Amino acid sequence: MKLWIKGKAYLNNEIKEVCINFDRRIKEIKSICKPDISLPQGTLILPGAIDIHTHIRGLKLAYKEDVISGTSEASYGGITLIGDMPNTLPYINTPQALSEKLKEFEYYSRVDYVIYSGVTKEFKEMEKMPIAGYKIFPEDLDKEETYQILELQKLKILHPEVPLALRGNRKLRLNTWYEIGALLYIAGYKRIHITHATNISTVKLARKLGFTVDLTPHHLLVNGEINCITKVNPPIRGVNERLWLLQAINEVDTIVSDHAPHANFEKAYPYEICPPGIAAISFTVPFVFTLVKKSIISIDRAVDLVSRNPAKILNVPYGEIKENYYANFTIIQYKHWRYSTKYSKVISTPLDGYPLEASIYMTIVQGKVSNYEGEVFPVKGINPLSDKNDKN
Numbered sequence: 076m077k078l079w080i081k082g083k084a085y086l087n088n089e090i091k092e093v094c095i096n097f098d099r100r101i102k103e104i105k106s107i108c109k110p111d112i113s114l115p116q117g118t119l120i121l122p123g124a125i126d127i128h129t130h131i132r133g134l135k136l137a138y139k140e141d142v143i144s145g146t147s148e149a150s151y152g153g154i155t156l157i158g159d160m161p162n163t164l165p166y167i168n169t170p171q172a173l174s175e176k177l178k179e180f181e182y183y184s185r186v187d188y189v190i191y192s193g194v195t196k197e198f199k200e201m202e203k204m205p206i207a208g209y210k211i212f213p214e215d216l217d218k219e220e221t222y223q224i225l226e227l228q229k230l231k232i233l234h235p236e237v238p239l240a241l242r243g244n245r246k247l248r249l250n251t252w253y254e255i256g257a258l259l260y261i262a263g264y265k266r267i268h269i270t271h272a273t274n275i276s277t278v279k280l281a282r283k284l285g286f287t288v289d290l291t292p293h294h295l296l297v298n299g300e301i302n303c304i305t306k307v308n309p310p311i312r313g314v315n316e317r318l319w320l321l322q323a324i325n326e327v328d329t330i331v332s333d334h335a336p337h338a339n340f341e342k343a344y345p346y347e348i349c350p351p352g353i354a355a356i357s358f359t360v361p362f363v364f365t366l367v368k369k370s371i372i373s374i375d376r377a378v379d380l381v382s383r384n385p386a387k388i389l390n391v392p393y394g395e396i397k398e399n400y401y402a403n404f405t406i407i408q409y410k411h412w413r414y415s416t417k418y419s420k421v422i423s424t425p426l427d428g429y430p431l432e433a434s435i436y437m438t439i440v441q442g443k444v445s446n447y448e449g450e451v452f453p454v455k456g457i458n459p460l461s462d463k464n465d466k467n
């Protein structure tokens with residue numbers, strides 16, 4: 076079914092009142108129509124937001140987060156496409172484990188999704204599967220097959236910490252050179268993305284080496300690692316490094332949540348042994364547009380950060396409101412509220428209560444209303460890398 080939506084939209088670097096006709100894809104854009112969805116004053120239609128670094132869990136880790144709870148939280152936060160990391164149970168680095176994960180997402184995901192493979196000796200088999208690329212964890216930097224994978228055409232996303240950072244006292248891990256040094260392991264390789272830079276030197280070195288790079292809101296905003304709720308890898312740095320990182324908002328390619336849920340009982344373990352991870356996937360888009368409201372960044376920069384650039388990094392037809400692109404939209408409004416999660420199994424994050432000036436009015440995924448004023452519906456997301464139903 077084709078629908079018309081009418082409202083103010085961000086189109087070709089301008090904000091203008093338009094009518095957009097779409098089914099699963101955008102069909103036509105014009106100035107006058109009889110709309111099926113008429114948006115109220117104060118809302119703004121943006122190209123659907125993308126979070127390229129999430130851990131939606133599921134499979135045997137569904138007690139931490141499952142595909143319904145994690146992708147509902149994504150839609151609540153205006154995210155229309157997520158990239159899911161392979162460190163689940165089973166680990167996603169065989170065609171069989173990947174098929175299991177893809178099936179779970181196909182049945183239950185409420186937003187579009189792509190899946191990354193972990194490092195594996197069987198990469199020739201994984202190359203035939205609909206994966207978005209590979210995730211390289213610090214321990215992988217010691218493996219021979221990692222350097223064969225780095226030669227491949229597909230996207231390689233690096234968690235930048237040297238293998239040494241995994242050993243010994245956690246206090247040593249606070250040294251940023253453990254992070255910056257990891258980039259030197261992979262200098263010279265192509266189509267590399269550096270994820271969750273915690274300090275400006277990582278961002279600058281990534282740029283110099285020709286890599287794309289992102290940061291997370293928690294590495295900018297959370298006031299140090301003080302307990303298990305604020306424990307995350309790489310660790311949150313000192314206040315000076317965080318202030319410098321704020322400048323990097325104009326240099327990084329995208330902002331990711333690194334949504335990494337754990338069960339309450341796990342986060343209640345003693346600090347030394349509790350699992351690291353912060354789960355606030357719904358924070359990113361409202362936060363980025365709060366920066367726009369406060370005139371800290373431009374709207375063009377905001378759309379680059381959450382839509383245009385991540386679409387380019389993944390090389391998928393998202394990130395623009397343009398004919399024949401997928402009909403995924405994030406519709407925001409400027410209003411004051413304080414952050415908390417709604418659908419995630421994780422109810423406690425260090426960003427809880429953070430004052431925001433933008434919220435999600437509606438999320439549209441594959442031409443269907445997935446979230447309306449915070450109410451998320453069971454629409455089905457797709458994997459754009461194996462879009463079988465595509466008639467275009």
Ligand SMILES: [Zn+2]
Binds near residue numbers: 128129333
């Ligand atoms: Zn992660």
